[in-house]
Amino acid sequence: MLLTDEQRMIRDTVREFMEEEIAPDLPEADKEPLTKDEAVRYMQKMAEIDLGPYAEERIKTDDPRTGSVISEEVSRVWPSLQVTMGMSRIPTSVVDIVSEETREAYADEIENDELVGCFALTEPSGGSDTKKPATTARKDGDEYVIDGEKTWVSNAPIADVAMVVAWDEERDQRSFFIVDDKTSGFETRQLEKIGWKGSPTGQMFFDDCRIPERNELMTAVSAAAAEDDEESGVFSGEIGGNPLNTMFASMRNGMAAISVGIMQAAFEDAVDYAKDRTTFEKPIGQHQLVQEMLYDIKVKLETSRQLVYHVDHLIDQNHDDARMMSSLAKGYVCEASVDATSKAIQVYGGNGLSKDYPLERYFRDARTMTIPDGTTEIQKLIVGYELTDMQAYK
Numbered sequence: 001m002l003l004t005d006e007q008r009m010i011r012d013t014v015r016e017f018m019e020e021e022i023a024p025d026l027p028e029a030d031k032e033p034l035t036k037d038e039a040v041r042y043m044q045k046m047a048e049i050d051l052g053p054y055a056e057e058r059i060k061t062d063d064p065r066t067g068s069v070i071s072e073e074v075s076r077v078w079p080s081l082q083v084t085m086g087m088s089r090i091p092t093s094v095v096d097i098v099s100e101e102t103r104e105a106y107a108d109e110i111e112n113d114e115l116v117g118c119f120a121l122t123e124p125s126g127g128s129d130t131k132k133p134a135t136t137a138r139k140d141g142d143e144y145v146i147d148g149e150k151t152w153v154s155n156a157p158i159a160d161v162a163m164v165v166a167w168d169e170e171r172d173q174r175s176f177f178i179v180d181d182k183t184s185g186f187e188t189r190q191l192e193k194i195g196w197k198g199s200p201t202g203q204m205f206f207d208d209c210r211i212p213e214r215n216e217l218m219t220a221v222s223a224a225a226a227e228d229d230e231e232s233g234v235f236s237g238e239i240g241g242n243p244l245n246t247m248f249a250s251m252r253n254g255m256a257a258i259s260v261g262i263m264q265a266a267f268e269d270a271v272d273y274a275k276d277r278t279t280f281e282k283p284i285g286q287h288q289l290v291q292e293m294l295y296d297i298k299v300k301l302e303t304s305r306q307l308v309y310h311v312d313h314l315i316d317q318n319h320d321d322a323r324m325m326s327s328l329a330k331g332y333v334c335e336a337s338v339d340a341t342s343k344a345i346q347v348y349g350g351n352g353l354s355k356d357y358p359l360e361r362y363f364r365d366a367r368t369m370t371i372p373d374g375t376t377e378i379q380k381l382i383v384g385y386e387l388t389d390m391q392a393y394k
């Protein structure tokens, strides 16, 4: 699948920006989780990229493949930054339609592009099993009261607003709630991990946390529709008639696009190193077994990229296969990036394991990709269900 001229122009623009403005901060910037100020500064900096006719809004809503191209380029340099921006956008892109209390409390942050968000689904009792969250939302007059605990939430320690998945007791169903830190308040605790080091990850604690009724997402969407407001970009598509399918398919394919970016970086470095490094009086790239390793990395990279672009097309078309194929892409591409970055380390020999080279970071970041947004095993079960119409898990 070839990119259009416009998409190539955007890819080149983002690549140049990342090389000039962001890459010099690495690896230092990725050693510790971003603080709120650092995250905001980077997000504002990224907003400076001049994409010509493609305003950010259009990329988010109308053109999934261009979104993947941008994500690849950001992740080729710094996956943690892409994660921080991507996860932030999930609640911040709907904040326009929630309660006045939340919007007023964060008026300055919204105005100055300083609002940071997170998406809180996973719970300590088993993240793969998301059907019935233990976190509850109890209706009390014109408010909801949220109680519970979330874990492994990207951006949690620096978030102003969270999209929290909780069990709506009155309606007896899972729902999405926007909880903001100023008017409702939540506690967080930072977690340490081996990859995505720059991306802050944490636990979240909601204790008698009161939010206005309009911060329940479907209430907000219906109210906004009734008021004739513009709907959020998160709900721009309706795969299988359900906007949430579009959101989850986009998130999964988004993870795959990040993995493509990591593989691209590892591939370029491996080729350069193979041309440069000499053993037995010739460049290692002239040894057939090293060429085989480069082949192996390249084949994972190219098949993964094509799969991501194909899923983008399915999402764009609201195609019924988008749900299954986004799981297939997330499962396959994230695992491919683990193999590819491991092979790239092998091309580098001992230097591949050294912290003086970026290869170990590529591997740590790739290794992190197979767990968030549904583990590889869960993606396989989603695909298996779609293929057989038989559910391996309830």
Ligand SMILES: Cc1cc2nc3c(=O)[nH]c(=O)nc-3n(C[C@H](O)[C@H](O)[C@H](O)COP(=O)(O)OP(=O)(O)OC[C@H]3O[C@@H](n4cnc5c(N)ncnc54)[C@H](O)[C@@H]3O)c2cc1C
Pocket: 087, 118, 119, 120, 121, 122, 123, 124, 125, 126, 127, 128, 129, 151, 152, 153, 154, 155, 193, 196, 201, 368, 371, 372, 373, 374, 375, 376, 377, 378, 381, 392, 393
């Ligand atoms: C870096 C990072 C960032 C994250 N960011 C977010 C975020 O922003 N928001 C959020 O809500 N969550 C986030 N998560 C959480 C992530 O989605 C969960 O970790 C993931 O869904 C797995 O849940 P778990 O860790 O509890 O593992 P478990 O569910 O306990 O699974 C453990 C193992 O058992 C396997 N397994 C479980 N059930 C089955 C089954 N039925 N069949 C076969 N195998 C099974 C799993 O594949 C896994 O290998 C993040 C996680 C990480 C590591």
